[in-house]
Amino acid sequence: MLDPARRRPVTLHDVAREAGVAVSTASRALSDPGRVNVRTREHVQAVAKRLGYRPNRLAQALPTGRTGMLAILVPDITNPHNFGLVRGAEAQARAASSTLIIADTQGGPELETAHLDRLASSVDGFLLAASRLSDTELQDLAERLPVVLFNRRVEGLASLATDSADGSRQIVEHLAALGHRSLAYLAGPSGGWSDAERWRALSEHAAASGIGIVRCGPFPPTLDGGPAAADVGLATGATALIAFNDLLAIGVLRRLAERGVPVPAHVSVVGYDDIFGADFCSPTLTTVAGPVDDAGRMLVDVLQAGRTPEPVITLPTHLRIRNSTGPAPAPPGG
Structure with missing residues (x-):
C-alpha cells in the first residue's frame, strides 16, 4: 500500500501500480473513459480518488494542446x-x-x-x-x-x-437638471481607452447642453490620487467634479471634507464604476454602474x-x- 502521509504528489504511475493496471490503461480510464471497460474504469477511478490523485494539467495538454x-x-x-x-x-x-x-x-x-x-x-x-x-x-x-x-x-x-458614453450622457443630463453650468473632469491614466471614451462623451454632451467643461489631470485612479484631483478641480471654479473612477472620487470626497468644503452644497462629485463602498462613503457617491x-x-x-x-x-x-x-x-x- 502507498503511504498516505508522504508529501510528494500522487502520480499516474502510483495509481496504475495500486490499481494493478498498465499506466496507459490508467490514463485512458481517467482521461478517456469510453476506451476501457466499465469495471476497469470504475476500479481505476476509485483508486485515484482514494489516493487523492490530481491530474497534471500541463502534462495533459501535451497531446491536446489545451x-x-x-x-x-x-x-x-x-x-x-x-x-x-x-x-x-x-x-x-x-x-x-x-x-x-x-x-x-x-x-x-x-x-x-x-x-x-x-x-x-x-x-x-x-x-x-x-x-x-x-x-x-x-x-x-x-x-x-x-x-x-x-x-x-x-x-x-x-x-x-x-457603455461609458451613455453613462457620461446620463451624468451631464443629471447635473444640467440640477442647474450646473461648469464641470471639471478629473482624468485617469494618460492614454487609457476608458479615460478617452469618458472625456469624449462628457465634452460632447456638455457642449450640446451649453455647459462648460474642463479636463484636469491625469491623476492616479486611486484614493491617493484624490487630494491632488480635488485641489485642482476646485481651483477651476467648477460646481461639479466628475472623477475617472470611484476610487478617485472617494479620495476627492475625503480631501474636500479635510478642507471643509461641503458636498454637495458647494460642489457636487460623481464617479464611475459603482464599486463596493460607493454607497457608504460620506456622502454616498453618485456614480455610473454597469453589470x-x-x-x-x-x-x-x-x-x-x-x-x-x-x-x-x-x-x-x-x-x-x-x-x-x-x-x-x-x-x-x-
Missing part, C-alpha cells in the same frame, strides 16, 4: 471594481471545468507583457481588462492565443465594454466560444444617484 486554464489580467487587483469581474469570470470558468489564473498588471504595459510572456505556454487564452498594450501588440498576441478584451476596443479582436459580474461571465463565454467574426459587445450602464450631487450653488451675489 491546459484547461485561462488567465485574467486586471490593472489593479485592489480596486473593488475588479472584484465582480474576477468573480464572474471565475464562476463561469469553473462551470466550464477550467481554472482561472489572476494577474495584476498594476496598470503598466511592461508588467502586462511580462505576465503574458510567462503565462502564454500554460493557458488556453487571455481575458485582458483595460489593457495598456498597443493595438499592434494585442493583435500580435491574438494570433498566438485567443484573447478577449474588457473596456478596450481593437480592430479584429473580441471585446466587451461597459460587471455579468461581464466577467461573458468574457469566459466569448473566449471559449471562439466565434468568427469576433463579437464586439456593449453592456448597458445606468446612473445611481446618491447624496454627493445636488443643486448647483447660487453664484456669488446671486
Whole structure:
C-alpha cells in the first residue's frame, strides 16, 4: 500500500501500480473513459480518488494542446471594481471545468507583457481588462492565443465594454437638471481607452447642453490620487467634479471634507464604476454602474466560444444617484 502521509504528489504511475493496471490503461480510464471497460474504469477511478490523485494539467495538454486554464489580467487587483469581474469570470470558468489564473498588471504595459510572456505556454487564452498594450501588440498576441478584451476596443479582436458614453450622457443630463453650468473632469491614466471614451462623451454632451467643461489631470485612479484631483478641480471654479473612477472620487470626497468644503452644497462629485463602498462613503457617491459580474461571465463565454467574426459587445450602464450631487450653488451675489 502507498503511504498516505508522504508529501510528494500522487502520480499516474502510483495509481496504475495500486490499481494493478498498465499506466496507459490508467490514463485512458481517467482521461478517456469510453476506451476501457466499465469495471476497469470504475476500479481505476476509485483508486485515484482514494489516493487523492490530481491530474497534471500541463502534462495533459501535451497531446491536446489545451491546459484547461485561462488567465485574467486586471490593472489593479485592489480596486473593488475588479472584484465582480474576477468573480464572474471565475464562476463561469469553473462551470466550464477550467481554472482561472489572476494577474495584476498594476496598470503598466511592461508588467502586462511580462505576465503574458510567462503565462502564454500554460493557458488556453487571455481575458485582458483595460489593457495598456498597443493595438499592434494585442493583435500580435491574438494570433498566438485567443484573447478577449474588457473596456478596450481593437480592430479584429473580441471585446466587451461597459457603455461609458451613455453613462457620461446620463451624468451631464443629471447635473444640467440640477442647474450646473461648469464641470471639471478629473482624468485617469494618460492614454487609457476608458479615460478617452469618458472625456469624449462628457465634452460632447456638455457642449450640446451649453455647459462648460474642463479636463484636469491625469491623476492616479486611486484614493491617493484624490487630494491632488480635488485641489485642482476646485481651483477651476467648477460646481461639479466628475472623477475617472470611484476610487478617485472617494479620495476627492475625503480631501474636500479635510478642507471643509461641503458636498454637495458647494460642489457636487460623481464617479464611475459603482464599486463596493460607493454607497457608504460620506456622502454616498453618485456614480455610473454597469453589470460587471455579468461581464466577467461573458468574457469566459466569448473566449471559449471562439466565434468568427469576433463579437464586439456593449453592456448597458445606468446612473445611481446618491447624496454627493445636488443643486448647483447660487453664484456669488446671486
